[in-house]
Amino acid sequence: MIKESFGSRLFDVVNISLLLILSFTMFYPFLYCLVLSLSSEAYASQGGFFLYPRSFDFTAYKAVFSKPHLLTGLMNSVLRVLISVPISVFFTALCAYPLSRKETPYRRPLFLFVLFTMLFSGGMVPIYLLYHNIGLLDNRLVYLVQGLIAAFNVILVRNYFQNIPESMHQAAMIDGASEWYIFFKIYLPLSRPILATIAMFQTIFHWNAWFDAMIYMTTDTKVVLQAFLQRIVIQQEWQQLRDIYVGLPPESIKAATVIITVVPILFVFPFVLRHFSKGIMLGGLKE
Amino acid sequence: MSDLTLKNVTKVFNNNVTAVRGFNLEVKSGEFMVLVGPSGCGKSTTLAMIAGLEDLTSGEILIDGTTVNILPPKDRDIAMVFQNYALYPHMTVYDNMGFSLKLRHWEKSKIEKRVKEAADILELGDYLDRFPKALSGGQRQRVALGRAIVRKPKVFLFDEPLSNLDAKMRTIMRVELKKLHDRLGATMIYVTHDQTEAMTLGDRICVMNEGELQQMDKPLEIYDNPKNIFVGGFIGSPQMNFMEGRLESKGDHYEFISDHFTMQVAVDQSISGDNLTGDVKIGVRPENFFRNQQDENNSKIIGKINVIEPMGSETYIYLESIQQQLVARVKADNSYGVGDEISLWVSPNHTRFFDAKSGMRIFLK
Numbered sequence: 001m002i003k004e005s006f007g008s009r010l011f012d013v014v015n016i017s018l019l020l021i022l023s024f025t026m027f028y029p030f031l032y033c034l035v036l037s038l039s040s041e042a043y044a045s046q047g048g049f050f051l052y053p054r055s056f057d058f059t060a061y062k063a064v065f066s067k068p069h070l071l072t073g074l075m076n077s078v079l080r081v082l083i084s085v086p087i088s089v090f091f092t093a094l095c096a097y098p099l100s101r102k103e104t105p106y107r108r109p110l111f112l113f114v115l116f117t118m119l120f121s122g123g124m125v126p127i128y129l130l131y132h133n134i135g136l137l138d139n140r141l142v143y144l145v146q147g148l149i150a151a152f153n154v155i156l157v158r159n160y161f162q163n164i165p166e167s168m169h170q171a172a173m174i175d176g177a178s179e180w181y182i183f184f185k186i187y188l189p190l191s192r193p194i195l196a197t198i199a200m201f202q203t204i205f206h207w208n209a210w211f212d213a214m215i216y217m218t219t220d221t222k223v224v225l226q227a228f229l230q231r232i233v234i235q236q237e238w239q240q241l242r243d244i245y246v247g248l249p250p251e252s253i254k255a256a257t258v259i260i261t262v263v264p265i266l267f268v269f270p271f272v273l274r275h276f277s278k279g280i281m282l283g284g285l286k287e
Numbered sequence: 288m289s290d291l292t293l294k295n296v297t298k299v300f301n302n303n304v305t306a307v308r309g310f311n312l313e314v315k316s317g318e319f320m321v322l323v324g325p326s327g328c329g330k331s332t333t334l335a336m337i338a339g340l341e342d343l344t345s346g347e348i349l350i351d352g353t354t355v356n357i358l359p360p361k362d363r364d365i366a367m368v369f370q371n372y373a374l375y376p377h378m379t380v381y382d383n384m385g386f387s388l389k390l391r392h393w394e395k396s397k398i399e400k401r402v403k404e405a406a407d408i409l410e411l412g413d414y415l416d417r418f419p420k421a422l423s424g425g426q427r428q429r430v431a432l433g434r435a436i437v438r439k440p441k442v443f444l445f446d447e448p449l450s451n452l453d454a455k456m457r458t459i460m461r462v463e464l465k466k467l468h469d470r471l472g473a474t475m476i477y478v479t480h481d482q483t484e485a486m487t488l489g490d491r492i493c494v495m496n497e498g499e500l501q502q503m504d505k506p507l508e509i510y511d512n513p514k515n516i517f518v519g520g521f522i523g524s525p526q527m528n529f530m531e532g533r534l535e536s537k538g539d540h541y542e543f544i545s546d547h548f549t550m551q552v553a554v555d556q557s558i559s560g561d562n563l564t565g566d567v568k569i570g571v572r573p574e575n576f577f578r579n580q581q582d583e584n585n586s587k588i589i590g591k592i593n594v595i596e597p598m599g600s601e602t603y604i605y606l607e608s609i610q611q612q613l614v615a616r617v618k619a620d621n622s623y624g625v626g627d628e629i630s631l632w633v634s635p636n637h638t639r640f641f642d643a644k645s646g647m648r649i650f651l652k
Contacts, residue, residue: 167373170340175387175434176361189377 030262037061037255041247059248060256069220070228077207077225078264080143085202087144089195092153097183099154100161101169111158118151124215131216138218146212147205153198160194161187200272207265225261232257289351289364289441289474290316291337296346298332298498306332308498310346314442314476319468321477321489325521329498330478334444337476338367350441361390366435367444370451372427374419374434380406381415384433405433408470409463425456429463436471445477449484461487482522486510494518512639516646519570519639525603525614527570531643534567543569543640546609548586552635552651566643573603575637576615578630585632588613592627604629 004012035050040057064070098104099111121127128137136142164187172182188195210226217223233254293312299305307329314320322330335341337348339360348356355363366387374383382389384405385398393401406412409429419427428448435443448464449457465488468475479485485492486506494501494509494517502514513519519527532545534552541563543550577585590608597619604615606629615631623629640649 165371165373167369167371168375170338170360171367171369171373171434172375172386173340174338174360174365174367176390177386181390186375 033255033258033262036251037259039252041249041252057252060252061260063248063253064232064256064260067228067232069223070225072221073223073225073228074260074264076140076143076222080140080209080224081203081206081268084144084146084148084206085199088148088150088153088202089199091149092198093157093188093191093195094183095149096154096157096161097187100158114151114154118155128215137216138222139216140222142212142216143206143209143224146209147202150198150202150205153201156198157191157194160191164190196272200269203268203272204265207268229257229261290314290318291442291474291476292347292349292352293333293337294347294349296333296336296348297344298329298336298341299344306498307336310495310498310500312493312500312503314474316474317472319475319477319488319490321479321485321492322495323479323482323485323489323492323521324495324501325480327497328495330480330495331446333495334367334446334476334478337442338365338444339363364438364441365444366438366440366442367446368428368431368435368448370447372419372431372451374427374430376419378418379415380411380417380419380422380430380433383419383430384415384437386434387438401437402433405437408436408467409433423456424452425460428452428460432464432467436467439473441474443473443475445475447479447481448477450479450481457484464488482524486522492522494521496521512648513570514648516568516570516641519641523572525573525616527572527639528576528613529568529570529641530611530613531566531568534563534565534640534649536564543567545569547588547611548633550586550633550635550638551584552638552640563649567649568641568643568646570639570641571633571637573614573616576613576617576631576633578617578632580632581634584636585634588631588633590629590631592623592625592629595623595625606631 032050035053037060038053038056038058039050040055043054095114099107099114101107104110122130131137131142131145136145168186168190169182172186177185208226210224210230213222213224213227214230217227291312291314293310296307296310296312297305298307310329310333312320312333322333324330332341336343336356339355339358343356346356347354350363350365375386378386381402384402388398388401402415403412406415409432411426411429411433414422414426414430419430422430428451431448445464449460452460461484464477468488477484477488489506491503492506492509493503496517502509502518504512509518509522513522513527516529520529530545530547532543532547534541534543537551541552543552576588580587588608590606590613592604592606593612594605596603596605600619602617602619602623604617604623606613606615635651640651641647642649
């Protein structure tokens with residue numbers, strides 16, 4: 001066994017300690033919210049540093065769920081993710097494929113055009129007017145259109161496609177495959193890691209989005225969960241809940257709302273993780 | 288089995304680089320044709336044009352008399368084996384091999400029959416359910432071969448298929464390829480930069496350089512009678528030794544005069560013309576340096592040994608003679624040592640003469 005030097009061991013200790021501290025600073029806000037949401041009024045109002053709940057009081061959750069249309073909002077959010085993410089991933093890949101092929105005419109100007117949209121957008125008012133003119137205001141389709149093809153994701157997928165060796169495309173062409181067939185049967189299956197990555201990006205984007213619901217939606221039943229969270233936490237709607245649940249600290253209500261909105265998305269990550277499989281290209285080519 | 292013809296094929300890329308220039312080639316039905324040349328000589332581009340992966344700038348490609356350069360790759364009835372195998376990593380060996388048949392909407396039972404036939408030929412029967420990552424390099428290249436042969440195409444194209452294998456596997460696969468060609472009797476075009484593969488596999492060899500055909504002939508003919516300095520230097524390992532000198536007319540014969548030696552030669556003027564006086568280069572294969580004088584026409588070279596490479600059955604001796612590096616292939620012998628002075632004999636019969644300016648061969652009687 002190779003004996004490590006003192007300096008090397010010291011580096012490991014410092015490195016691991018710093019990473020643990022960093023991890024804790026990431027994890028603690030979740031823990032804090034969880035503890036606060038479960039704490040009784042007396043404990044919650046003390047403030048300070050909580051590591052574990054002194055009591056298990058679910059009143060704050062009851063209060064949040066008593067809010068009208070909250071479950072509908074949850075359902076809207078879930079449906080938004082389930083429908084928008086696969087469609088977004090598909091269209092992103094579809095856009096990236098020709099940009100990755102050297103025989104595409106005007107490939108570079110087209111790519112610069114895509115890149116331009118990443119740096120500059122039309123602005124909120126023109127987009128609002130556009131949605132108004134095409135009838136997307138107060139229409140759930142707006143959730144699908146928002147972020148359907150993100151330029152950054154297109155660049156990621158295009159770069160991944162470009163790393164798939166040209167000879168594989170050529171072999172498929174000689175075998176008799178059409179461009180559509182090559183796209184669906186060769187490129188998409190071989191690009192699972194990057195597609196999973198952008199699926200995760202899109203899932204988080206759609207799950208966290210509240211601004212579009214706030215400005216484009218007028219009917220409460222069409223609003224997503226995050227917009228309810230925004231109303232409770234920012235627009236002071238917790239005061240209405242406090243009128244019903246007398247004595248419930250506002251911090252607990254806000255914390256419970258945060259937990260309700262964050263927990264579902266945490267379950268998505270393990271499902272995506274298994275697609276980040278290394279070495280999917282292994283074996284097809286001599287490196 | 289089909290024949291293949293390339294007529295005046297030229298390829299100029301967008302950056303104005305001419306990869307292939309006025310290339311003509313006729314491959315007979317069932318022939319194994321090897322395109323060989325250094326990197327960038329246009330051999331792979333030529334293959335890509337035959338496959339339909341690159342457009343022609345001008346010229347025509349015909350398979351069985353039918354112009355195919357206007358057809359997409361899938362309609363040319365060709366199959367190609369790539370240097371890096373280009374297997375589909377997410378498909379099993381069976382699916383890789385049956386992929387092209389599936390795309391042609393063959394019945395499952397027919398695909399299975401054809402794939403199993405190919406697997407039997409290539410001894411892949413036990414690996415059909417495996418994914419490429421679970422195979423060795425040689426097995427993967429056999430799968431790539433299998434993918435080509437299931438279709439029974441008119442023409443097989445090979446783009447340096449053995450380059451990524453280790454030396455031992457390359458030798459084994461070379462023999463396998465030769466057997467496969469004998470068994471299938473198919474028309475095959477094989478691109479390589481390895482002149483050993485070219486010599487051993489090809490019925491004929493086509494030597495290319497800078498996008499142009501240098502010489503096309505049977506392997507031994509190219510080895511023995513290179514048309515120019517490039518072919519002489521490229522084919523053969525270790526490569527041909529070149530020495531500079533002059534040809535001077537001496538009435539009924541010519542005399543080659545160099546710093547190394549003087550040699551009397553008879554020139555075939557019917558081929559090479561009658562005014563050959565001037566600067567020339569002579570080429571001598573390493574095995575054509577002799578330890579002993581063969582006859583009175585032989586000329587002697589004296590050199591100092593720099594490096595000795597014992598190969599087992601023979602020994603390569605690198606020597607310096609009048610500030611020129613030469614290499615001789617002699618019988619395995621332990622009597623030489625680095626720094627020793629050595630005498631070698633050269634025979635006019637085994638010497639090839641080239642015009643120093645044009646590099647073209649001067650033929651002797």
